[in-house]
Amino acid sequence: MLCDINRFAKAIACIPAVFARSPLVSLLQYLSFAGYDSVVTTFNEERKCKAVINLIDCFDNGDQDAFFKVWTEHIPVGIVERDVNALSLEFYLHIHFTIVPLRWKAVKKNDADFSERISSLKKYFKTRGAALSQTAEFLPYYALPYVSDPTVHPLFKALFEESWLAQLKEKLERFLTLVIKPNTPxxxxxxxxxxxxxxxxxxxxxxxxxxxxxxxxxxxxxxxxxxxxxxxxxxxxxxxxxxxxxxxxxxxxxxxxxxxxxxxxxxxxxxxxxMEVPMLPSLNYGKLKADIVGSDERRACLLLQALCWRLTHSLPGDQRESVLQAYIRNDLLEGFSDKSKTVVGLLDSSDEMVLEYMVRLINAFASFAAGRGYLAQIPSLLKLLMDILKKEKNSSIREKTLMAIQKLSLRRSQQTPMIEDDLISWLVNELQDSDCLSDNTLEYSTALLLNLSLRTKGRRKCAEDAKHVLKVLIDLLGHENHQIRSFVNGTLYSIFCVPSVREEAKEMSFEAILQCYTKEGNPNFSRQIGFIIKLLNSDKEEDPESDDEEGDDNNVCMEHSEDEILQPQSGELTGETLLTTDYLGVRAKTCLCKPGDQRDQTSLLSTKGNQLEEGKFSLNRQLPL
Missing domain, CATH: 1.20.5 (Single alpha-helices involved in coiled-coils or other helix-helix interfaces)
Known part of the structure; x- marks a missing residue:
């Protein structure tokens, strides 16, 4: 039995990390749960070949020469030269072995060994490492050989933390498992x-x-x-x-x-x-809302999916506007209802599928100024969304909730409770581990942080833990996504209006770090960095809180490329077919209009007296360019 499990373990270890990580983790979790501790130990030992074990031992012992000798023998040169991740890993390994004597300084001091390693690092920077000298992420490390005591320097002291060493070792193990493997099982x-x-x-x-x-x-x-x-x-x-x-x-x-x-x-x-754009038929919203709340989970999901599709798949212009206004006039989410069970109450559902499609529908609403005005008037909505964002484990639900909250943050009335609920601190803590976040999540997180930091209350909240905030932002400045970097620039420019934040930045040698990024080829980015440096060195006092607001009258990006997790079963109606088959409005059933009047009743009904009062917000606030 044990031999069979070991053979199975070896086979799993050969699967590339992108495919095998989930099943491997699941298998180990099950074996641990069942009490097969010795099997788990054997599993982890035997799935590593001898070369991998040698490399890990050299890594732990700080034996630089032996490590790179085995590395050269087993890691093809082509992989390192072609693969950006491999080249990045090799770069950080050289940094690790260089600072090992400093890390062990309390145990055994060897200045001669450190000098030799510095010389080796300089040689690497001039040869293989030269390829990364123009990359923003690695540029600051080229100053390491010239820093007298890296252990106390603001830019390099993070290298001596146990968390940095553990992350590097984990990346090394994943890379070796992927590259060094026997024949395909x-x-x-x-x-x-x-x-x-x-x-x-x-x-x-x-x-x-x-x-x-x-x-x-x-x-x-x-x-x-x-x-x-x-x-x-x-x-x-x-x-x-x-x-x-x-x-x-x-x-x-x-x-x-x-x-x-x-x-x-x-x-x-x-x-x-x-007459060019046909209007969609009207619906019986009373029956729709009752079925969403009263039906089983699958039926509720199909209806939420269909309503979301009706809004996102409609043609831009009059057709989409008529759909949105019909949703608002009929209070689709039942935000103003006195009933014990409402559609918006499904945000508290324990069913992940229901929660997923509720968040998708709210995200679609939030893509429009009128939709944000409607959502902002539902008292419990924002609190429910922020609870989901902070507590939900499902990454898809969290990401779509983040999208909706970021769009709602365009309204000043929504920014205040977000800041008071300490959303800024939560965002900064999430962003400090940016490698574990998707680009989409990073983009919406940095955009949300920018929107909140434009408020005086938001800037002051950032100032409470300025050192931590600045460290996270400077790490994100090296990100390859230009949109993310622009949002980070905007946040820095905003919080540098606070004198205490500027003083903290000066203590961290922030200007020297920013100067490294001005050497990049992007003129707009370099110009933004120049404005940030100028503000950093100014004596500007913080502006008082302003009550003036700009109108929230802009529509924002509405995402279409979502993978549908809910697929129809045999004979099951979905989308517009489901809506027009089971929920056609009375007017649509009985009215036969003239050819020139085939319009949805939502476009015929007057909106006078039904319009929601629009709030204000600060939109598209950019750095002076």
């Missing part, structure tokens, strides 16, 4: 064949999305042709009107019938344009 072959089937399904989904995109492209192409035709007609009518005006000036009579004919042509052109 049968288990991997079976796993890859299953994975290929999974990829095939994803390709089919992408083909469906491509088909939908082509339909939209054709629609807009036809619309463009119609606009060109109507534009030509308008020019002709304008020319006729000019001739009539000239004739009138010359004293000639212009026939009323002639003017009436021109008016009729203009009116026909306007009607043709308004």
């Amino acid at each position: 049968r288990l991997l072959t079976l796993y890859v064949s299953f994975y290929c089937g999974f990829v095939k399904q994803n390709i089919q989904k992408l083909q469906l999305k491509l088909h939908e995109a082509e339909k939209r492209t054709n629609y807009y192409a036809d619309k463009f042709k119609n606009l060109q035709t109507e534009h030509c007609k308008l020019i002709m009518i304008t020319a006729e009107l000019v001739k009539s005006l000239e004739a009138t000036v010359a004293g000639k009579m212009v026939s009323p019938d002639y003017l009436q004919s021109l008016y009729d042509e203009l009116r026909n052109s306007q009607q043709n344009l308004s």
Whole structure:
């Protein structure tokens, strides 16, 4: 039995980390839970080959020469030169072995050994390490050989923390497990064949999305042709009107019938344009809301998915606006209802699928100014969203909740409770481990931090732990995503309005660090850094809190490329088909409109008296460029 498990362990160890990490962790967790501690120990030992063990031992012992001798023998040069992650790992390994004597200084002091390692590091910087000298992440480390005591320098003292060493060792082990492996076992072959089937399904989904995109492209192409035709007609009518005006000036009579004919042509052109976009049929929202709350979880998810699709898949312009206004007028989320069970109350659901689609719908609402105005008036909504963000373990739900909160942060009325709930501290703590976050999460997190730091209360909250905030932001400045770096620049520019933050930054030699980034080739980024340095060295006092706000009248990005986790079963209705089959509104069922009046009742009903009061917010606040 034990031999079979060991053979299975060896096979699992050969699976690339991107495929095997989840099943490997699951297997180890099960074996530990079942009490097979000796099996777990054997599993971890035997899944490593001798070369891996030697490299890890050399790493732990600080034996630089022996480590790189084994490294050169077993790691192909092509992998390190072509793979950015491998080159990055090799760079940090050289840093580690250089500072080992300083790390062990309390145990045994050997200045001669440290001098030799510094010389070796300089040689590496001039040869293989030269390839990284233009990369922002690694640029500050080229100053290491010239720092008298790196253990106390603000830029390098993090290298001597146990957490940094543990993270580097973990990256090394993952890399070695991936690169140094025996022949491909049968288990991997079976796993890859299953994975290929999974990829095939994803390709089919992408083909469906491509088909939908082509339909939209054709629609807009036809619309463009119609606009060109109507534009030509308008020019002709304008020319006729000019001739009539000239004739009138010359004293000639212009026939009323002639003017009436021109008016009729203009009116026909306007009607043709308004008929181009068909409106979606109205729905029975009372029945819809009752079924979302009262049905089983799957039915509720299908309805939430369909409502979200109706908003996100509708055509931009009048059609999408009519859908959004219908949702708001009918209080789709039941934010103002006195009932014990409401749609918005599903944010407290223990079912992950229900929670996922509730957050998706709210995120779609938050993509529009009118939608944010509606959400901002629901008293319990923001508190529920922030609880989900801080407590939810599901990464997909957390990410979509973050998107919704970031969009809501465009409104001043929502910024205040976010700041008071210490959301800034939570964001900074999340961002300090940026390697574990997706680019999308990083982008929305830094954008949210920027929005909150534009407020005086937000800047003061950052000033309470300025050193920690500045350290996290300077680490993010080296990120390859330019959007993330711009948000970080904006946050730095905002919090440097606080004198105490500037003083803390000067103690950390912040200007010298920023100067390293001015050497990059991006002129806009370098110019932003220049403004930050200028503000850092200024004597500007913090501006008082302003009550003036700009109007929240802009729509923001609405994400379409979401992987659907809810797939229809055989014979199950989804999307618009589900809505128009089971929830068609009474007006849509009974009204037969004339061809020129086929419009959704949501566009026919007056919105007077139903409009939500719009709040204010600070949007698109940028660095002076």
